[in-house]
Amino acid sequence: MGAVLVLAGLAIVTRKKDRCAAIVLGVVLLIFFLFAYLPRLVANVHDPGPWTSGAEILALSGVSWTLAGSLASGASLMTRLGRSLFALTLTVFGIQHLIYGQFVATLIPSWIPGRLFFAYAVGIAFIAATLSILSGIKARLAATLLGIMFLTWVFILHSPRVMAASTNGNEWTSLLVALAMSGGSWIVAATASN
Numbered sequence: 001m002g003a004v005l006v007l008a009g010l011a012i013v014t015r016k017k018d019r020c021a022a023i024v025l026g027v028v029l030l031i032f033f034l035f036a037y038l039p040r041l042v043a044n045v046h047d048p049g050p051w052t053s054g055a056e057i058l059a060l061s062g063v064s065w066t067l068a069g070s071l072a073s074g075a076s077l078m079t080r081l082g083r084s085l086f087a088l089t090l091t092v093f094g095i096q097h098l099i100y101g102q103f104v105a106t107l108i109p110s111w112i113p114g115r116l117f118f119a120y121a122v123g124i125a126f127i128a129a130t131l132s133i134l135s136g137i138k139a140r141l142a143a144t145l146l147g148i149m150f151l152t153w154v155f156i157l158h159s160p161r162v163m164a165a166s167t168n169g170n171e172w173t174s175l176l177v178a179l180a181m182s183g184g185s186w187i188v189a190a191t192a193s194n
Contacts (some may be wrong), residue, residue, distance in 0.1 A: 004028050012067070022136045026064030026082065033057045039151040048096055055092035056177050062086035063184035070191045079191050086188055087133035090126045090146075094185030097123025109156060125149065139192035 062085030104128030
């Protein structure tokens, strides 16, 4: 899996077989979700962990297809399906922020006032972004702001946690996922019609 991610990333960055690499990446991530996360979700639907991780994998799969579709001439079905998959995963994040607001608030740095408010506000923002991207109403703006939100988290939430626990792989993963979701949001924004 690591080799696929590295090779696909290199192909996309160097623009050599980038469309093919994005398609392969989207398919590999979807298969990974189906075999690694879906069974865990089915076995225990009330465990939020696989929902979060699984939605992240599906979101990045959707971004991969959005990118692959955008590299073809004209708007494609692949682009629209990728954007839709990405948007639908945001609903999972939004619902989790609303259900587990008290827990999410503990992840927000203590120097930020109104942490519970922000936990719920972000949940609502995720759901609003889903609706915007799916409907096409202000989709570019919603996806752009979503990317800014994720990138802000990289700096104010994840980077300090990585610095405090630099050997913790989970903290590094969270930082890199937030960074990928930021970039993915901007790929979705770039393919939106308005």
